[in-house]
Amino acid sequence: MNQSQQFSVSKERLPGLDLVRVLAVYFIILSHAGFETFRGIGVPFLLALSGFLITNSLLKEINVKKSINTPRFWRNRFLRIAPAYYTFIIAAFILDTVILGDSWENNLLFFAATHTVNYFNALHGHGSGMVAHLWTLSTMEQFYLVYPLLLIGAFKSSRPVTVLITFVALSIGWRMLIYTEIVSFDNKIPWIYNALDTRIDSLLIGSLAAFLLTKKPYASFSLPNWSWLLVMFTAGYGLNLSKSLPDFHYTIGFAFEGSLAIIVMLCIMKLSEAKWLSIVNGKLITNLAKISYPMYLYHPIGLGIGFKLSDNFLFGMLLGTVSILILATISFLVIEKPFMYLRIEHNVKGAFR
Template structure:
């Protein structure tokens, strides 16, 4: 039987939001002044990823009454692993020449490709030279757990007239309180910052928004109608950029502020109109967002090298340009091949070239992640 490809309508503003998120991450890793808290850019990725993945899963469940787990995991593998394997392979070859004093190159790569970097960094300081791999591990753990958990919640919520947003709201609150619990226990900042269990709230928040968009309770419709006023909340994000590394207020409430701001932004761009939509659909931001997964993979070693040799503006500009070029090379070779193989295998034949060109925007919308 031929499988159905579940796709979302392409919204360029979401690519623009990815572009903003990756710029914040690069500013953070380049140690740019006034951007101590730019690490919050990762939380934008988490909310957006949770929103897109949950939207696709809900579409499938509503259509089929079930979720094809094997199909889901296979598609995630072909979207994410080829680019990661290429990056780590190049890193293992180039790093000994660039940083001859490093002794953990291959062990860091192994931990990264196994998606163990989040707990590895939190408790064992590994990987060190591939520090940015932690967020990919967080997302991978989410992908493993979320589909069966979501199905369980969907079946349990059937008694509540299918209001899946209620248990997801409770799960978001609990995951936020779980992070605050460890702050209260006096755990170190980095031990809380990097772990899946303490950073899953953003992914759950995105899932909550996806459920709200599907079920459309009256209060969310009223909130959407008031988006011109709710957008003022987004201005809180620049104000919390002073919550730098080791500031536990970032863990207590800073992350939650960013998650709520991301939800507000996503709500505001559901219709292709308005100032926020126009800003996020700037061509440069959209193009950067389309390559954001690859840019995220390549940027950290590039920025790490540049910041050791040059000033922060050079590290930022050079980091964006070099990592974007490498991401484009990766996307138009290995990643594009993997996407075609994935979708060709799914439908039983390779898509025609013209058909592929028409499908690519929706394909990117449904599959590109931080």
């Protein structure tokens, strides 16, 4: 890795990111509950935000240590994701197959156990079971597996941004080949929508945004609040427009939507600095952000409970949201928190070796 290359990565905690994380997950929940306005909105946020946060973290490590400790990175990701994930898989399997009597066909259990639900959906179509939504998480996990190696190679080339842009272009080009049927796939739309090879640009857009903040510090983005509001709603409109244009959406659109998601993210971050939005950086949003991962995991079960308890859609949605929060809180306290301490302990020991 080129040790002469330095990046001015901010050490301060960027504001508003907890709200972005919560909104990304809740947009997905609203979409799966039947709110068409939010269909396809949460995923670009979740993927771009993941790319941004991971890259921001790795750039800090590169600045300090001039390298990336890939074994530690993978161990941390495993301890962060796997315990809650496998607990949910067991719960979903029992609920689907034992209680509801729906069989998991086409080796779905194998795909779920190996974090490849995205390729199950790509091969067999997007199912309606308790684990179909895990394609997004599978895509991110596969990205976490290969991205540190990609970033190390990019830095060795001394032009990391150019390398990442090249991979964005390759992903777009690959999607276009599949969509135009130059390359034949039986389920071309499910493959384009779910597979890592056709969605990696959405994550890399977030990565490029993290690199941008090393060149143009966050504090240098300065506009009046009304301007940030205008930009945010314009970008949000662009997201909705893109998903309604299939020829665009399934070719260039994913990269475009990821870019708009990053713009909305920046707008939320800047607006969160205003006194009238101080709640954005308060304990309520911070605590919701802590349980956003299990909220994502358990939302099909939570929504199912809510709509089972009430035939009224809005009341069912309210009960479903409460159920999701309860399940997510239990998962965080009982499953995730102990492993969080284990992760911190491993990192502290590693720092003194």
